[in-house]
Amino acid sequence: xxxxxxxxxxxxxxxxxxxxxxxxxxxxxxxxxxxxxxxxxxxxxxxxxxxxxxxxxxxxxxxxxxxxxxxxxxxxxxxxxxxxxxxxxxxxxxxxxxxxxxxxxxxxxxxxxxxxxxxxxxxxxxxxxxxxxxxxxxxxxxxxxxxxxxxxxxxxxxxxxxxxxxxxxxxxxxxxxxxxxxxxxxxxxxxxxxxxxxxxxxxxxxxxxxxxxxxxxxxxxxxxxxxxxxxxxxxxxxxxxxxxxxxxxxxxxxxxxxx
Ligand SMILES: Nc1ncnc2c1ncn2[C@@H]1O[C@H](COP(=O)(O)OP(=O)(O)OP(=O)(O)O)[C@@H](O)[C@H]1O
Numbered sequence: 001x002x003x004x005x006x007x008x009x010x011x012x013x014x015x016x017x018x019x020x021x022x023x024x025x026x027x028x029x030x031x032x033x034x035x036x037x038x039x040x041x042x043x044x045x046x047x048x049x050x051x052x053x054x055x056x057x058x059x060x061x062x063x064x065x066x067x068x069x070x071x072x073x074x075x076x077x078x079x080x081x082x083x084x085x086x087x088x089x090x091x092x093x094x095x096x097x098x099x100x101x102x103x104x105x106x107x108x109x110x111x112x113x114x115x116x117x118x119x120x121x122x123x124x125x126x127x128x129x130x131x132x133x134x135x136x137x138x139x140x141x142x143x144x145x146x147x148x149x150x151x152x153x154x155x156x157x158x159x160x161x162x163x164x165x166x167x168x169x170x171x172x173x174x175x176x177x178x179x180x181x182x183x184x185x186x187x188x189x190x191x192x193x194x195x196x197x198x199x200x201x202x203x204x205x206x207x208x209x210x211x212x213x214x215x216x217x218x219x220x221x222x223x224x225x226x227x228x229x230x231x232x233x234x235x236x237x238x239x240x241x242x243x244x245x246x247x248x249x250x251x252x253x254x255x256x257x258x259x
Contacts, residue, residue: 019186019219020045020068023079027063027072033247038063040254043238045187048217050210052234053254054227059240060252061223065189068221070108084111085186110138113180113218115190119172121164127151127175128160131182138183150178153212170201177209181216188213190222194229206233 025040038060045051055061066072073096074080080092084107095103113134114120121130131147151157154174164172173193180188193209194202206222210233213220224230230237237257244250 016046016048017083018044018081019047019083021079021081022067022074022077025067025074025077025080027060027067028075029063030249033245033249035245035247035249036060036063037245037249037251038254039251040064040067042256043068043254045219045221047186047219048214049235050213050220050222050230050233052227052230052237053221053223053239054225054230054237054257055240056225058250059242060254061240062191064254065191065221065223068187069112069114069189070104082107082111083186085184106139110140110183111186113183113185113188115173115176115180115188115193117192117195119164119176119196121172121176121179123164126161126163127156127167127178130164130175130179131160134179134182138185140183146184147178147182150181150212153215154178154208170197170205173197173205174208177205177212181212181218184216185218187219187221190220192223192225194224199229202229206230 022040022043027038029036053061053064063072067074070092074093077093081089082092083089090107121127122133125133128147132142135142148157148160151160154177156171156174156178159167159171159175164175167175173196176193194205197205206229209220222230238254239257241253241255242250
Protein backbone atom coordinates (compact mmCIF):
# COMPACT_ATOMS: atom_id res chain seq x y z
CA UNK A 1 0.00 0.00 0.00
CA UNK A 2 1.04 3.58 -0.59
CA UNK A 3 1.62 4.48 3.07
CA UNK A 4 3.73 1.38 3.52
CA UNK A 5 5.67 2.33 0.41
CA UNK A 6 6.19 5.82 1.84
CA UNK A 7 7.33 4.42 5.19
CA UNK A 8 9.93 2.26 3.49
CA UNK A 9 10.98 4.94 0.98
CA UNK A 10 14.75 5.14 0.68
CA UNK A 11 16.41 8.30 1.99
CA UNK A 12 16.26 10.93 -0.71
CA UNK A 13 13.09 9.54 -2.28
CA UNK A 14 10.43 12.22 -2.50
CA UNK A 15 6.90 11.23 -1.35
CA UNK A 16 4.03 12.32 -3.64
CA UNK A 17 3.13 15.97 -3.09
CA UNK A 18 0.00 16.66 -1.03
CA UNK A 19 -3.07 17.33 -3.12
CA UNK A 20 -5.08 18.48 -0.11
CA UNK A 21 -3.75 20.05 3.07
CA UNK A 22 -5.76 21.54 5.91
CA UNK A 23 -3.81 22.98 8.84
CA UNK A 24 -4.90 24.30 12.25
CA UNK A 25 -8.51 24.38 11.15
CA UNK A 26 -11.56 24.91 13.35
CA UNK A 27 -15.24 24.52 12.54
CA UNK A 28 -17.84 25.73 15.04
CA UNK A 29 -21.41 24.48 14.97
CA UNK A 30 -24.30 25.68 17.13
CA UNK A 31 -23.86 28.38 19.75
CA UNK A 32 -22.50 28.52 23.31
CA UNK A 33 -22.83 26.94 25.78
CA UNK A 34 -23.70 23.79 23.79
CA UNK A 35 -21.36 24.58 20.96
CA UNK A 36 -19.65 21.84 18.92
CA UNK A 37 -16.05 22.66 18.01
CA UNK A 38 -14.15 20.50 15.52
CA UNK A 39 -10.37 21.04 15.58
CA UNK A 40 -8.16 19.72 12.77
CA UNK A 41 -4.46 20.29 13.56
CA UNK A 42 -3.27 18.69 10.31
CA UNK A 43 -5.03 16.72 7.58
CA UNK A 44 -2.92 15.96 4.52
CA UNK A 45 -3.89 13.71 1.60
CA UNK A 46 -1.59 12.58 -1.21
CA UNK A 47 -2.38 11.31 -4.71
CA UNK A 48 -3.74 7.77 -4.75
CA UNK A 49 -4.09 7.38 -0.98
CA UNK A 50 -7.07 5.66 0.59
CA UNK A 51 -7.74 7.40 3.89
CA UNK A 52 -10.30 6.20 6.42
CA UNK A 53 -12.03 8.60 8.82
CA UNK A 54 -13.44 6.62 11.70
CA UNK A 55 -15.53 7.67 14.69
CA UNK A 56 -18.69 7.37 16.68
CA UNK A 57 -21.92 9.16 15.82
CA UNK A 58 -21.75 12.93 16.35
CA UNK A 59 -17.93 13.20 16.54
CA UNK A 60 -17.73 15.40 13.42
CA UNK A 61 -17.07 13.07 10.47
CA UNK A 62 -19.61 14.73 8.16
CA UNK A 63 -18.50 18.16 9.35
CA UNK A 64 -14.94 17.27 8.30
CA UNK A 65 -16.07 15.91 4.91
CA UNK A 66 -18.11 19.07 4.23
CA UNK A 67 -14.98 21.17 4.86
CA UNK A 68 -12.88 18.97 2.56
CA UNK A 69 -15.64 19.03 -0.10
CA UNK A 70 -15.52 22.86 -0.07
CA UNK A 71 -19.20 22.87 0.91
CA UNK A 72 -18.70 24.41 4.32
CA UNK A 73 -16.37 27.27 5.26
CA UNK A 74 -13.86 26.71 8.08
CA UNK A 75 -14.40 29.05 11.04
CA UNK A 76 -10.60 29.38 11.07
CA UNK A 77 -7.62 27.76 9.33
CA UNK A 78 -3.95 28.69 9.06
CA UNK A 79 -3.71 26.82 5.75
CA UNK A 80 -6.08 25.14 3.27
CA UNK A 81 -4.67 24.02 -0.07
CA UNK A 82 -6.20 21.96 -2.86
CA UNK A 83 -4.14 21.02 -5.92
CA UNK A 84 -6.19 20.89 -9.11
CA UNK A 85 -5.01 18.87 -12.14
CA UNK A 86 -5.69 21.78 -14.52
CA UNK A 87 -4.60 24.85 -12.58
CA UNK A 88 -2.19 23.79 -9.81
CA UNK A 89 -2.58 24.72 -6.15
CA UNK A 90 -5.45 26.80 -4.83
CA UNK A 91 -5.57 28.71 -1.55
CA UNK A 92 -9.04 27.65 -0.41
CA UNK A 93 -8.96 29.93 2.66
CA UNK A 94 -8.46 32.91 0.36
CA UNK A 95 -11.33 31.82 -1.92
CA UNK A 96 -13.68 31.59 1.10
CA UNK A 97 -12.40 34.92 2.50
CA UNK A 98 -12.96 36.64 -0.85
CA UNK A 99 -16.41 35.06 -1.24
CA UNK A 100 -15.28 33.60 -4.57
CA UNK A 101 -18.21 31.15 -4.90
CA UNK A 102 -17.63 30.77 -8.61
CA UNK A 103 -14.07 29.47 -8.20
CA UNK A 104 -15.16 27.25 -5.29
CA UNK A 105 -18.00 25.66 -7.27
CA UNK A 106 -15.76 25.13 -10.34
CA UNK A 107 -13.17 23.41 -8.15
CA UNK A 108 -15.88 21.34 -6.44
CA UNK A 109 -17.30 20.14 -9.77
CA UNK A 110 -13.91 19.40 -11.31
CA UNK A 111 -11.79 18.10 -8.46
CA UNK A 112 -14.16 16.44 -6.01
CA UNK A 113 -16.42 13.40 -6.30
CA UNK A 114 -18.90 12.46 -3.59
CA UNK A 115 -20.43 9.11 -2.63
CA UNK A 116 -23.33 9.35 -0.20
CA UNK A 117 -24.71 6.73 2.22
CA UNK A 118 -27.66 5.93 -0.01
CA UNK A 119 -26.17 6.66 -3.39
CA UNK A 120 -27.51 10.15 -4.03
CA UNK A 121 -28.06 9.33 -7.72
CA UNK A 122 -30.57 11.40 -9.67
CA UNK A 123 -33.62 9.11 -9.92
CA UNK A 124 -34.80 10.35 -13.32
CA UNK A 125 -31.48 9.60 -15.07
CA UNK A 126 -30.04 6.18 -15.95
CA UNK A 127 -26.82 5.02 -14.28
CA UNK A 128 -24.94 6.01 -17.45
CA UNK A 129 -26.77 9.35 -17.51
CA UNK A 130 -25.76 10.07 -13.91
CA UNK A 131 -22.11 9.40 -14.79
CA UNK A 132 -22.33 11.54 -17.95
CA UNK A 133 -23.75 14.41 -15.91
CA UNK A 134 -20.61 14.39 -13.70
CA UNK A 135 -18.48 14.93 -16.79
CA UNK A 136 -20.77 17.71 -18.05
CA UNK A 137 -20.79 19.51 -14.67
CA UNK A 138 -17.00 19.33 -14.54
CA UNK A 139 -16.81 20.85 -18.04
CA UNK A 140 -15.21 17.69 -19.42
CA UNK A 141 -16.07 16.16 -22.82
CA UNK A 142 -18.40 13.17 -22.90
CA UNK A 143 -16.31 9.98 -22.69
CA UNK A 144 -18.57 6.93 -22.94
CA UNK A 145 -15.58 4.58 -23.25
CA UNK A 146 -14.28 5.76 -19.88
CA UNK A 147 -17.69 5.32 -18.28
CA UNK A 148 -18.02 1.81 -19.74
CA UNK A 149 -14.51 0.85 -18.55
CA UNK A 150 -15.18 2.09 -15.03
CA UNK A 151 -18.55 0.30 -15.02
CA UNK A 152 -16.86 -2.95 -16.08
CA UNK A 153 -14.31 -2.58 -13.29
CA UNK A 154 -17.16 -2.08 -10.84
CA UNK A 155 -19.11 -5.05 -12.21
CA UNK A 156 -22.11 -2.97 -13.30
CA UNK A 157 -21.61 -2.71 -17.06
CA UNK A 158 -25.00 -4.40 -17.50
CA UNK A 159 -26.74 -1.73 -15.40
CA UNK A 160 -25.80 1.42 -17.34
CA UNK A 161 -29.20 1.79 -18.99
CA UNK A 162 -31.18 1.22 -15.80
CA UNK A 163 -32.60 3.86 -13.48
CA UNK A 164 -31.41 3.77 -9.83
CA UNK A 165 -34.71 2.27 -8.58
CA UNK A 166 -34.12 -0.77 -10.83
CA UNK A 167 -30.87 -1.66 -9.01
CA UNK A 168 -30.10 -3.66 -5.88
CA UNK A 169 -28.63 -1.79 -2.88
CA UNK A 170 -25.10 -2.95 -3.70
CA UNK A 171 -25.45 -2.10 -7.40
CA UNK A 172 -26.74 1.36 -6.45
CA UNK A 173 -23.67 2.03 -4.31
CA UNK A 174 -21.40 0.80 -7.13
CA UNK A 175 -23.26 3.16 -9.49
CA UNK A 176 -22.69 6.01 -7.02
CA UNK A 177 -18.95 5.20 -7.01
CA UNK A 178 -19.02 5.19 -10.83
CA UNK A 179 -20.68 8.61 -10.83
CA UNK A 180 -18.14 9.96 -8.31
CA UNK A 181 -15.15 8.73 -10.37
CA UNK A 182 -16.53 9.47 -13.85
CA UNK A 183 -15.10 12.99 -14.23
CA UNK A 184 -11.65 11.88 -13.00
CA UNK A 185 -11.59 14.01 -9.84
CA UNK A 186 -8.43 14.29 -7.72
CA UNK A 187 -10.41 13.36 -4.60
CA UNK A 188 -13.46 11.25 -3.86
CA UNK A 189 -15.15 11.80 -0.50
CA UNK A 190 -17.29 8.87 0.59
CA UNK A 191 -19.67 9.23 3.55
CA UNK A 192 -20.49 5.73 4.87
CA UNK A 193 -20.84 4.50 1.25
CA UNK A 194 -21.70 0.94 2.29
CA UNK A 195 -24.02 1.69 5.21
CA UNK A 196 -27.02 0.32 3.29
CA UNK A 197 -25.56 -3.09 2.34
CA UNK A 198 -24.57 -6.19 4.31
CA UNK A 199 -21.04 -6.66 5.61
CA UNK A 200 -19.88 -9.13 2.92
CA UNK A 201 -21.07 -6.92 0.07
CA UNK A 202 -19.65 -3.86 1.85
CA UNK A 203 -16.19 -5.45 2.00
CA UNK A 204 -16.29 -6.34 -1.71
CA UNK A 205 -17.45 -2.84 -2.70
CA UNK A 206 -14.72 -1.15 -0.63
CA UNK A 207 -12.06 -3.48 -2.11
CA UNK A 208 -13.17 -2.69 -5.69
CA UNK A 209 -13.39 1.03 -4.87
CA UNK A 210 -9.82 0.95 -3.53
CA UNK A 211 -8.47 -0.97 -6.54
CA UNK A 212 -10.03 1.37 -9.12
CA UNK A 213 -9.07 4.54 -7.24
CA UNK A 214 -5.48 3.30 -7.15
CA UNK A 215 -5.49 2.71 -10.93
CA UNK A 216 -6.97 6.18 -11.45
CA UNK A 217 -4.56 7.78 -8.92
CA UNK A 218 -7.61 9.25 -7.22
CA UNK A 219 -7.42 9.94 -3.49
CA UNK A 220 -10.30 8.46 -1.50
CA UNK A 221 -11.32 9.80 1.90
CA UNK A 222 -13.91 7.45 3.32
CA UNK A 223 -15.94 7.95 6.47
CA UNK A 224 -17.02 4.86 8.33
CA UNK A 225 -18.04 3.91 11.86
CA UNK A 226 -16.66 0.40 11.21
CA UNK A 227 -12.87 0.25 11.42
CA UNK A 228 -12.82 -3.45 10.46
CA UNK A 229 -14.26 -2.54 7.06
CA UNK A 230 -11.16 -0.54 6.15
CA UNK A 231 -8.55 -2.40 8.21
CA UNK A 232 -6.97 -4.09 5.18
CA UNK A 233 -7.71 -1.27 2.77
CA UNK A 234 -6.77 2.09 4.24
CA UNK A 235 -3.30 3.54 3.85
CA UNK A 236 -3.94 5.87 6.80
CA UNK A 237 -6.66 6.40 9.38
CA UNK A 238 -7.96 9.43 11.24
CA UNK A 239 -10.11 9.39 14.35
CA UNK A 240 -11.52 11.91 16.84
CA UNK A 241 -10.63 12.71 20.47
CA UNK A 242 -13.65 14.10 22.32
CA UNK A 243 -13.71 16.43 25.33
CA UNK A 244 -16.49 18.30 27.11
CA UNK A 245 -16.09 22.01 27.95
CA UNK A 246 -17.04 23.52 31.31
CA UNK A 247 -20.18 24.94 29.72
CA UNK A 248 -21.31 21.56 28.39
CA UNK A 249 -20.11 22.02 24.81
CA UNK A 250 -18.01 19.50 22.88
CA UNK A 251 -14.51 19.79 21.46
CA UNK A 252 -13.62 17.09 18.96
CA UNK A 253 -10.02 16.88 17.71
CA UNK A 254 -9.29 15.02 14.50
CA UNK A 255 -6.12 12.96 15.01
CA UNK A 256 -4.07 10.53 12.93
CA UNK A 257 -4.42 6.97 14.24
CA UNK A 258 -1.44 4.65 14.54
CA UNK A 259 -0.61 2.33 11.61
N1 LIG B 1 -26.65 22.83 12.50
C1 LIG B 1 -26.06 22.44 13.63
N2 LIG B 1 -26.07 23.22 14.72
C2 LIG B 1 -25.46 22.85 15.85
N3 LIG B 1 -24.80 21.69 16.00
C3 LIG B 1 -24.77 20.88 14.95
C4 LIG B 1 -25.38 21.18 13.71
N4 LIG B 1 -25.19 20.15 12.86
C5 LIG B 1 -24.47 19.25 13.53
N5 LIG B 1 -24.21 19.68 14.78
C6 LIG B 1 -23.43 18.97 15.80
O1 LIG B 1 -22.15 18.76 15.25
C7 LIG B 1 -21.64 17.53 15.70
C8 LIG B 1 -21.00 16.79 14.54
O2 LIG B 1 -22.00 16.41 13.58
P1 LIG B 1 -21.61 15.49 12.36
O3 LIG B 1 -22.85 15.35 11.54
O4 LIG B 1 -20.40 16.02 11.70
O5 LIG B 1 -21.26 14.11 13.08
P2 LIG B 1 -20.98 12.68 12.45
O6 LIG B 1 -19.76 12.17 13.11
O7 LIG B 1 -20.97 12.77 10.97
O8 LIG B 1 -22.26 11.88 12.97
P3 LIG B 1 -23.04 10.63 12.31
O9 LIG B 1 -22.08 9.48 12.30
O10 LIG B 1 -24.17 10.43 13.27
O11 LIG B 1 -23.51 11.05 10.94
C9 LIG B 1 -22.78 16.75 16.34
O12 LIG B 1 -22.53 16.60 17.71
C10 LIG B 1 -24.00 17.59 16.08
O13 LIG B 1 -24.84 17.61 17.20
